[in-house]
Amino acid sequence: MRAISATTEERLLMPGKLKIRVDQEKCQGHARCKSLAPELFNLDEFGNAHEIGDGSVPKGLEDKAWLAKANCPEFAIDVTEQ
């Protein structure tokens, strides 16, 4: 539940190359990720979010990936280390 400290912890535990994934069962189209990290997410015609490409996070955009995850009201975004 508590996203705040958990996210900081996860960030420290995953210093390597990141991958993101939007869980389509959970996404409700709040579009927070698209607004915070337009380089990483696209919206479909219904406004639901999808990771761009295979979800690989280009170097330098790691903070945006974590920020998108931490602002998703549906807890629909996974960030994993590749």
Place this chain on the structure above:
Amino acid sequence: MSDPVRAIPDSAPAMPDHPPVNDWIHDFDHTDPRWTENPFPIWDELRAASPVVHTDRFHGCYLPTTYEAVREISHDTEHFSSRRVIVRDVRPETTGVAPPITSDPPAHKPAKQLLLPPFTPDAMKKLEPRVRAICNELIDEFIADDKCDAAARYTKHIPVRAIAHMLGIPEKDGDLFIKWIHEILELGIKDDAIMMRAVQEMAGYFSGHIEQRKKHATDDLITTLMNARDKNGEPLSDGHVLGSLRLLLIAGIDTTWSAIGASLWHLAKTPADRARLVAEPALMPTAVEELLRAYSPVTMAREVMKETVISGCPVKPGNMVLLSFPAANRDPAMFPDADKVVLDRKENRHAAFGLGIHRCVGSNLARMEMTVAIEEWLRRIPDFRLDPAGQVKWSEGTVRGPRQLPLLFGKTA
């Protein structure tokens, strides 16, 4: 199996008694003047007592007080129905549905998907220049006075005109919409006759516009709805179209009116935040989210259909649930410094637009209107404050925002 709801009268005296609340934890009432004026300490008291509290008022109603409890209920469409989305003194048979907000699965998804494409962020970008123009037209009318009631002269008119523009109906009919919304959302909590009359007047108005478009199709949201097809390829019934139009109007107007008004109220009484936002316009996106969190206008409702347990508390059918996204957004277990407005709050999973399948279909519209309305106000009127000679008045009930907001600016600031 008997339906516990049937035992409840479907009509009641026009103004049933709402005695003053002495025990918030066991007898809360969201129409009490103290709740209307300043609900935050009440929510803190209730949250400290229990994640779910109950009142016998409104024929029995629960209030989840934590983010977690609100989230659990929002995601649980098995035990909680959306067929009634306002907690009222009466529970008449469910007529006048407004899909998809009053729909449960499986009817919900197809009804909602029809409405989603016109409200994507990209669609809103196309509407933005008109909204910016509306804001400036309104400011032009009062800026020379050096004072105004911003609720009556500014915040009220922006969402009405924007939605009228989208629907393809005259922006000048906005006053009519404002009257209906006041009758349905505020007076309607306690007076069923006023509510029914407003619903009928609104149906008559939109039926006329639907008939016109049957003769001459237009490029607007009403025509989009009329052209929509359900999963069997059939057009929507006039009743479905009317219900969705009613929803767009009711849900899209005083909600955003309230959100813009509460934002200006906060900035008027918090000079440091106002100065910071003027100096750092790049803060607008996080500032808008934070103002949405701190002053979320919308409280929804659910009806308990089956017995269950929420955050350890038993919940029984026959009761309503006051689904307070505003209270969830003030939960310190979810938001550090929940009672403070932090314009650059980095992590903000606020629930102002709801959670789960009923996420507000107009959230992208609301965000755009709020952003533009605050930006244009700050650009033209960077220095303003509450008028000490006036009084701020907040709306009662389901949607909370300033209905009177006297401000001083220019030479009087």
